[in-house]
Structure formats: structure tokens, C-alpha cells
Amino acid sequence: MSALAPSSCESLLQSMVAIDSVNGNISGRNDAERAIAEHLDAVGSDMGLETTRLPVEGTDTFNLLVTHRVGDAAPWLLFESHMDTVSVEGMSIDPFGGRIEGGRMFGRGACDTKASGATMLCALADYARQDARQDARQDARPNNVALVFTTDEEIGKGGIKAFVDDHLPGLGWRPFGAVVGEPTMMKPVIAHNGIRRWPIRTRGVAAHSCAPSLGRSAISMMVKVIDAIESHYISSLTTDHPLTGKAQCSINIIEGGAQINIIPEHCEIRIDRRIVPGEDSAAVPGAVEEVLDRLRLAHPEIQVEQGEPYIVDAPLDPAAGADFTATVQDVLNEMGRDSVPEGAQYGTDASQLAEIRVPAVVIGPGDIAQAHTHDEWIEVEQLGIAAEFYGRLMRCEA
Ligand SMILES: [Zn+2]
DSSP, X not given: OOOOOHHHHHHHHHHXXXXXXXXXXXXXXXXXXXXXXXXXXXXXXXXXXXXXXXXOTTSSOEEEEEEEOSOTTSOEEEEEEEOOBOOOTTOSSOTTTOOEETTEEESTTIIIIIHHHHHHHHHHHHHHHHHHSTTOOXXXXXXEEEEEEESOTTTTOHHHHHIIIIIGGGTSOOEEEEEEOOOBTTOOEEEEOEEEEXXXXXXXXXXXXXXXXXXXXHHHHHHHHHHHIIIIIXXXXXXXXXXXXXXXXXXXXXXXXXOTTBOOSEEEEEEEEEEOTTOOGGGHHHHHHHHHHHHHHHOTTOOEEEOOOSEEEOOBOGGGGHHHHHHHHHHHHHTTOOOOOEEESSOOTHHHHXXXXXXXXXXOSSBGGGTTXXXXXXXXXXXXHHHHHHHHHHTSOO
């Protein structure tokens, strides 16, 4: 394959870092990621690639699909990278500067995860250029390749959910594998935990604190609820995964009561549950409800109910994608790179793809240790490695 000019990948990344794309749920702007999506649309079109805007309902922005087709019968390979970043508040560098110094490029999103997006787009442009060259052999380009830039990964996963639920079913193809770009130092991450967060509320009866017996304290009820959940639910979690560790659950917020002289009518706790691959997130409420039912039986005065989850994010289960993982490892081995699959503690868009049985591997340039930091940076050297890896993978047979 022809080598990508490193400067072009670098300058593409700089142009992406220069555009503020702080997640709309953080900035409060409904069109927070529109400017970068429009920029990537223009760049992709300039590169001779087909671009499609896929509107994300409830926002004034869109997922951007960039494709190169080699033939109707060819299988599809999908690449994915999110366009949003976390906040720039408290940063000690110019968040949009893209300054390069000492082999590092600095800026919000430089590492997480605009570098993935920039190098995927560079690799795709190179793949398409090869297709146009006269001496290109058909067998060197076995795949139709799609790259989707998604919105809202950092908070709600709204972009990938819209892609999976609303966009992909109408595209007329289904990928045999998906590569999700996140900073993994170009190591294959094939498993991570999912998350379920939800509230539990108790309801008492308010009364003046000079006559507490006239009321029923929602806080006193909650004390029993917490004890029951900790001793009968959390302590019962034993599922373990070799790559992502043990299933976890913790009660991390409590709020209750209204005034110092009123017996509290309301109390609420919020629970964080980490779902390991192989566990079913949908089974969590039922298991907790069983514990609450036993508590209600023992203490009929307790009024307690679980609320709707704030977030449900499936784990990335490697079981579904062994063949695709092997393909990714082959490419890494060809390049003389570490191909031992890893698990991650953080969540990614990959789990949404794995949920619909598209085998997904998370792999991208940069180190997660520099993501979300006050001086976010990426080693420029990582860009060339990533572009080469993505390009080689595009040329692999399904
Ligand atoms: Zn990310």
C-alpha cells in the first residue's frame, strides 16, 4: 500500500481539534457537534468519498456516514469514531490549538477520539485512491468500507444508538465487523463492562417533628432498604470475567427530607451497577425487586419502588466476535505489533454494535491515560501506525 503522508493526517487532526465539539449534553447546545460533522462532510467529499448525513432525532446535528464501494457483492466493513469531546473547562493548554511539541499534539479530543476519526478517514481516502489507480488489482480491495462519525458518545451514546436503531436498518447492508476508535495504544480491546444506573425511592408520611409518631420517615425506610440491598443483593454478585473483572454495584448518592422539623416524606438513593460480559442488564431490576419483596414482607409499612434507569449501557462481550478478532490480530501480527486482546474498564460505542451481533473490536491511537485530562495530547507517531493498521484491515478478506 502507499504510505499516507503523515502531514496530511496530522493536519486533518489539527483541523478537527480546532473545532469545538464539546458534547451537547455538557454545553447545553443542541447543535454542539454540527460544525465538526459539516467539516468532516466537506473533507470526505473533497477526498472523493461518498458522504451521507444521518440526522439524529432530538438534536440539530447528524451522524456522518462516509463510504467507499468497490462492488455490490462485496462485504461491508464498518469503522466508527465519535465526534464529541468532554468539557474544556480547567484545561491548562489551548483546547483548540492543536499545537505540536516534542512529538505530541495537544488539544481537547486530540486523543479521545479525533485521532481515531482522522486516521480512519485518511486510511479510507487512501483505499479509495488505490481503487481509482489503473494498476490496482481488484483482489487488493475486497471490502466496501463505511466510516461513521457519531455524536454524543461521552454522555448519552445517542449517536450510536440512532445509527444502530434508525440508520443502519435502512442502509441495505450489514457489516461483518466493526472497528471502534478509542485510545487503546493500538491494542485490541475486545471486552468491557456495561453500566446500569437507576434510583430507588421510599415514600413516607410527613408530620411535624414535635409529634413524629404521626408520620412515617422515608429516611428510616431507606436505611432498611440500603441494608437489604447491600447484604442480600450486592454481596450475592459473583460473576467474574477474565478480561474485565468482577460484577460491581454500589449505592453512591442519597437524598431525602425537606426541612429540619418535618418527618421526611421522600428519600432517594442512586445505584451504579457494572455489568460484566455474559450478564444480562435487563435481569438486574428483577433481582433487586426480589430483595425488596422480601423486605416488604418483613416490614409491610415500607413503601419502596425502583425508578426508571438513567442509563443502560450493554457490556462488550467478546464471545460474539471471535473470527473478526482473529482478523484484527492477524493484521497486528503482520505489523509486528502486540495483538494480545485486552479488556477495558471504560465503556464505548462498541457495545451497541455487539448488541445487534455485529462483531466489534475497539482499537485506536493514543493512550486512555491522556483522555479527558487538563493537557490532553497524543503522540504524533501513533497517527501513522493507526492509519497503516486501518488501511491494512480494509484490505483484509472477511
Ligand atoms: Zn472516546
